[in-house]
Amino acid sequence: xxxxxxxxxxxxxxxxxxxxxxxxxxxxxxxxxxxxxxxxxxxxxxxxxxxxxxxxxxxxxxxxxxxxxxxxxxxxxxxxxxxxxxxxxxxxxxxxxxxxxxxxxxxxxxxx
Amino acid sequence: xxxxxxxxxxxxxxxxxxxxxxxxxxxxxxxxxxxxxxxxxxxxxxxxxxxxxxxxxxxxxxxxxxxxxxxxxxxxxxxxxxxxxxxxxxxxxxxxxxxxxxxxxxxxxxxxxxxxxxxxx
Numbered sequence: 001x002x003x004x005x006x007x008x009x010x011x012x013x014x015x016x017x018x019x020x021x022x023x024x025x026x027x028x029x030x031x032x033x034x035x036x037x038x039x040x041x042x043x044x045x046x047x048x049x050x051x052x053x054x055x056x057x058x059x060x061x062x063x064x065x066x067x068x069x070x071x072x073x074x075x076x077x078x079x080x081x082x083x084x085x086x087x088x089x090x091x092x093x094x095x096x097x098x099x100x101x102x103x104x105x106x107x108x109x110x111x112x
Numbered sequence: 113x114x115x116x117x118x119x120x121x122x123x124x125x126x127x128x129x130x131x132x133x134x135x136x137x138x139x140x141x142x143x144x145x146x147x148x149x150x151x152x153x154x155x156x157x158x159x160x161x162x163x164x165x166x167x168x169x170x171x172x173x174x175x176x177x178x179x180x181x182x183x184x185x186x187x188x189x190x191x192x193x194x195x196x197x198x199x200x201x202x203x204x205x206x207x208x209x210x211x212x213x214x215x216x217x218x219x220x221x222x223x224x225x226x227x228x229x230x231x232x233x
Contacts, residue, residue: 031216039219048206048226049157054219060211092157096218100172103157 002026002095006104012112013087019080021107023093028073029056037097040069040078043106044089053078054096085111114139116207116224126233129195134207134224136188141165145210145217146183146190151226152203162210163190197231204228 003026013019029037040053051060053069056076066081080087088111093104120132134146147162161171163181171179175194183190194201204226211221 033216035213035216035218037218041220048223049220050223051211051219051221054211054221055213058213060219060221094157094159094220099159099162099170100174101159103159105156 001100002029002098002102004093004095004102004104006091006093006107009105009107011107011109013080013083013109014112015085016082019083019087019109021078021091021093021109023071023076023078023104025074025076025095029076029095029097030073031097036072037095038069038071038076039094039096040067041092041094042087042089043092044086047089049092052091083109114209114222116209116222118205118207118224118227120227120229122228123230123232124197126197126199126231128197129193130197130201130229130231132192132205132207132227132229134190134192136190136209139209139222141185141188144212147208147210147220148181148192149206149208149220149223150203151206152200154200155203158203160192160194199231202229202231 005024036056038056041049043049057069091107115137142165145162148160163169169181180193206226207224208220209222210217211219
Protein backbone atom coordinates (compact mmCIF):
# COMPACT_ATOMS: atom_id res chain seq x y z
CA UNK A 1 0.00 0.00 0.00
CA UNK A 2 1.11 3.58 -0.58
CA UNK A 3 1.83 5.25 2.76
CA UNK A 4 0.80 8.89 3.13
CA UNK A 5 2.56 10.99 5.78
CA UNK A 6 1.38 14.44 6.78
CA UNK A 7 3.09 17.16 8.78
CA UNK A 8 2.52 18.82 11.08
CA UNK A 9 -0.19 16.83 12.86
CA UNK A 10 -1.32 19.95 14.72
CA UNK A 11 -1.24 23.48 13.37
CA UNK A 12 -2.31 26.50 15.43
CA UNK A 13 -3.14 29.38 13.09
CA UNK A 14 -3.88 33.08 13.33
CA UNK A 15 -6.81 34.44 11.27
CA UNK A 16 -5.54 36.45 8.33
CA UNK A 17 -2.19 34.68 8.34
CA UNK A 18 -1.06 32.00 5.84
CA UNK A 19 -0.87 28.31 6.69
CA UNK A 20 0.74 25.32 5.05
CA UNK A 21 0.39 21.54 5.37
CA UNK A 22 2.77 18.98 3.91
CA UNK A 23 1.96 15.52 2.58
CA UNK A 24 4.46 12.94 1.45
CA UNK A 25 3.75 9.65 -0.33
CA UNK A 26 5.89 6.51 -0.20
CA UNK A 27 5.92 6.35 -4.00
CA UNK A 28 5.32 8.74 -6.86
CA UNK A 29 1.67 9.61 -7.51
CA UNK A 30 2.31 10.47 -11.15
CA UNK A 31 0.20 8.34 -13.48
CA UNK A 32 1.33 7.46 -17.00
CA UNK A 33 -1.55 9.62 -18.24
CA UNK A 34 0.31 12.66 -16.91
CA UNK A 35 -2.01 13.33 -13.96
CA UNK A 36 -0.90 13.26 -10.34
CA UNK A 37 -3.45 11.51 -8.17
CA UNK A 38 -3.28 13.47 -4.95
CA UNK A 39 -6.37 14.92 -3.25
CA UNK A 40 -6.97 17.11 -0.20
CA UNK A 41 -10.00 17.12 2.09
CA UNK A 42 -11.22 19.20 5.00
CA UNK A 43 -13.34 17.69 7.74
CA UNK A 44 -14.96 20.47 9.73
CA UNK A 45 -16.00 19.64 13.31
CA UNK A 46 -19.01 17.35 13.34
CA UNK A 47 -19.12 17.01 9.56
CA UNK A 48 -18.04 14.56 6.91
CA UNK A 49 -14.94 15.28 4.83
CA UNK A 50 -15.32 17.63 1.89
CA UNK A 51 -13.18 17.69 -1.22
CA UNK A 52 -10.86 20.69 -1.55
CA UNK A 53 -8.26 19.80 -4.19
CA UNK A 54 -7.89 16.97 -6.72
CA UNK A 55 -5.15 16.01 -9.15
CA UNK A 56 -2.71 17.81 -6.84
CA UNK A 57 -3.68 21.39 -7.66
CA UNK A 58 -7.23 21.62 -9.09
CA UNK A 59 -9.71 23.25 -6.71
CA UNK A 60 -13.04 21.50 -6.40
CA UNK A 61 -16.22 23.37 -7.26
CA UNK A 62 -17.07 26.06 -4.71
CA UNK A 63 -13.72 25.95 -2.91
CA UNK A 64 -12.40 29.46 -2.13
CA UNK A 65 -9.30 30.53 -4.01
CA UNK A 66 -7.39 31.06 -0.76
CA UNK A 67 -6.83 27.28 -0.89
CA UNK A 68 -4.13 26.05 -3.25
CA UNK A 69 -2.39 22.75 -3.86
CA UNK A 70 1.10 22.23 -5.20
CA UNK A 71 3.78 19.60 -5.50
CA UNK A 72 4.71 16.65 -7.65
CA UNK A 73 5.99 13.11 -7.41
CA UNK A 74 5.98 12.33 -3.71
CA UNK A 75 5.91 15.77 -2.05
CA UNK A 76 2.83 17.94 -1.85
CA UNK A 77 1.63 21.05 -0.05
CA UNK A 78 -1.74 22.56 0.75
CA UNK A 79 -1.60 26.29 1.37
CA UNK A 80 -4.18 28.65 2.79
CA UNK A 81 -3.24 32.19 1.81
CA UNK A 82 -5.19 33.87 4.61
CA UNK A 83 -6.81 31.65 7.21
CA UNK A 84 -10.41 32.31 8.15
CA UNK A 85 -12.19 31.07 11.26
CA UNK A 86 -14.29 28.67 9.15
CA UNK A 87 -11.13 26.86 7.98
CA UNK A 88 -10.60 25.06 11.30
CA UNK A 89 -10.85 21.29 11.22
CA UNK A 90 -9.00 18.17 10.16
CA UNK A 91 -7.17 18.21 6.82
CA UNK A 92 -6.37 14.97 5.02
CA UNK A 93 -4.42 14.10 1.93
CA UNK A 94 -5.32 10.97 -0.02
CA UNK A 95 -3.75 9.14 -2.93
CA UNK A 96 -6.02 7.88 -5.68
CA UNK A 97 -3.29 6.39 -7.87
CA UNK A 98 -3.73 2.77 -6.88
CA UNK A 99 -6.09 0.76 -4.75
CA UNK A 100 -6.35 0.59 -1.84
CA UNK A 101 -6.64 4.37 -1.78
CA UNK A 102 -4.89 5.60 1.35
CA UNK A 103 -5.08 8.68 3.54
CA UNK A 104 -2.67 10.69 5.60
CA UNK A 105 -3.08 10.75 9.38
CA UNK A 106 -4.70 14.18 9.29
CA UNK A 107 -3.59 17.65 10.36
CA UNK A 108 -5.69 19.42 12.97
CA UNK A 109 -5.91 23.13 12.24
CA UNK A 110 -7.17 25.29 15.08
CA UNK A 111 -7.14 28.97 15.93
CA UNK A 112 -4.49 30.28 18.27
CA UNK B 113 -26.93 18.53 -6.12
CA UNK B 114 -25.79 14.99 -5.33
CA UNK B 115 -26.87 13.78 -1.91
CA UNK B 116 -25.84 10.52 -0.21
CA UNK B 117 -27.35 9.09 2.93
CA UNK B 118 -26.26 6.02 4.91
CA UNK B 119 -28.76 3.83 6.72
CA UNK B 120 -28.43 0.77 8.90
CA UNK B 121 -27.95 -0.29 12.52
CA UNK B 122 -25.92 1.75 14.96
CA UNK B 123 -25.15 -1.17 17.27
CA UNK B 124 -24.16 -4.65 16.20
CA UNK B 125 -22.85 -7.63 18.10
CA UNK B 126 -19.41 -9.12 17.92
CA UNK B 127 -19.06 -11.88 15.29
CA UNK B 128 -22.21 -10.77 13.46
CA UNK B 129 -22.57 -9.07 10.07
CA UNK B 130 -22.95 -5.33 9.48
CA UNK B 131 -25.19 -4.25 6.62
CA UNK B 132 -25.30 -0.62 5.55
CA UNK B 133 -27.05 0.97 2.59
CA UNK B 134 -26.31 4.25 0.88
CA UNK B 135 -29.12 6.00 -1.00
CA UNK B 136 -28.12 8.49 -3.68
CA UNK B 137 -30.27 11.32 -4.95
CA UNK B 138 -29.55 14.00 -7.54
CA UNK B 139 -27.08 13.53 -10.36
CA UNK B 140 -26.35 10.40 -12.36
CA UNK B 141 -25.98 7.04 -10.66
CA UNK B 142 -24.58 5.07 -13.55
CA UNK B 143 -21.03 5.39 -14.90
CA UNK B 144 -19.62 6.13 -11.45
CA UNK B 145 -17.73 4.22 -8.82
CA UNK B 146 -19.30 4.29 -5.35
CA UNK B 147 -17.21 3.73 -2.29
CA UNK B 148 -17.20 3.11 1.46
CA UNK B 149 -14.74 4.78 3.82
CA UNK B 150 -14.63 4.34 7.56
CA UNK B 151 -13.12 6.50 10.26
CA UNK B 152 -12.03 5.29 13.64
CA UNK B 153 -9.98 6.89 16.38
CA UNK B 154 -7.34 4.22 16.12
CA UNK B 155 -6.87 3.93 12.35
CA UNK B 156 -7.98 7.28 10.94
CA UNK B 157 -9.63 7.13 7.52
CA UNK B 158 -9.69 3.75 5.78
CA UNK B 159 -10.83 3.15 2.21
CA UNK B 160 -12.83 -0.08 2.29
CA UNK B 161 -13.52 -0.62 -1.38
CA UNK B 162 -15.62 0.52 -4.30
CA UNK B 163 -18.35 -0.77 -6.55
CA UNK B 164 -19.05 0.33 -10.10
CA UNK B 165 -22.54 0.89 -11.46
CA UNK B 166 -22.22 -2.40 -13.38
CA UNK B 167 -21.74 -4.25 -10.08
CA UNK B 168 -18.03 -4.95 -10.33
CA UNK B 169 -16.31 -4.30 -7.00
CA UNK B 170 -12.83 -4.24 -5.63
CA UNK B 171 -11.89 -4.20 -1.98
CA UNK B 172 -9.14 -3.21 0.37
CA UNK B 173 -6.95 -6.35 0.73
CA UNK B 174 -7.07 -5.88 4.50
CA UNK B 175 -10.84 -6.54 4.38
CA UNK B 176 -11.28 -8.77 1.32
CA UNK B 177 -12.17 -11.90 3.25
CA UNK B 178 -14.94 -10.11 5.19
CA UNK B 179 -16.43 -7.46 2.90
CA UNK B 180 -18.97 -7.46 0.10
CA UNK B 181 -20.33 -4.47 -1.79
CA UNK B 182 -23.31 -4.50 -4.10
CA UNK B 183 -25.37 -2.05 -6.08
CA UNK B 184 -29.01 -1.64 -7.06
CA UNK B 185 -29.28 0.84 -9.91
CA UNK B 186 -33.08 0.62 -9.94
CA UNK B 187 -33.16 2.12 -6.44
CA UNK B 188 -30.04 4.32 -6.70
CA UNK B 189 -28.57 2.42 -3.76
CA UNK B 190 -25.37 0.60 -2.96
CA UNK B 191 -24.62 -1.54 0.04
CA UNK B 192 -21.87 -2.74 2.33
CA UNK B 193 -21.76 -6.06 4.15
CA UNK B 194 -18.96 -6.68 6.66
CA UNK B 195 -18.92 -9.98 8.53
CA UNK B 196 -17.13 -11.47 11.53
CA UNK B 197 -17.23 -8.17 13.36
CA UNK B 198 -14.92 -7.29 16.22
CA UNK B 199 -14.62 -4.21 18.40
CA UNK B 200 -11.96 -2.96 15.98
CA UNK B 201 -14.73 -2.42 13.40
CA UNK B 202 -16.32 0.26 15.57
CA UNK B 203 -16.19 3.40 13.40
CA UNK B 204 -18.10 6.02 11.51
CA UNK B 205 -18.92 4.58 8.10
CA UNK B 206 -19.18 6.96 5.15
CA UNK B 207 -20.44 6.32 1.66
CA UNK B 208 -19.02 8.52 -1.06
CA UNK B 209 -19.02 9.02 -4.80
CA UNK B 210 -15.83 8.71 -6.80
CA UNK B 211 -15.49 11.95 -8.74
CA UNK B 212 -14.20 12.05 -12.28
CA UNK B 213 -12.00 14.37 -14.28
CA UNK B 214 -12.73 13.51 -17.87
CA UNK B 215 -12.54 9.70 -18.06
CA UNK B 216 -10.39 9.37 -14.92
CA UNK B 217 -11.59 8.50 -11.41
CA UNK B 218 -9.69 10.90 -9.23
CA UNK B 219 -11.33 11.84 -5.93
CA UNK B 220 -14.19 11.41 -3.46
CA UNK B 221 -16.31 14.37 -4.41
CA UNK B 222 -19.56 13.77 -2.52
CA UNK B 223 -19.88 12.16 0.92
CA UNK B 224 -22.74 11.03 3.10
CA UNK B 225 -23.07 12.37 6.62
CA UNK B 226 -21.72 9.16 8.12
CA UNK B 227 -23.18 6.39 10.27
CA UNK B 228 -21.66 5.59 13.65
CA UNK B 229 -21.52 1.83 14.15
CA UNK B 230 -20.58 0.38 17.52
CA UNK B 231 -19.60 -3.27 17.74
CA UNK B 232 -20.14 -4.75 21.16
CA UNK B 233 -20.81 -8.12 22.72
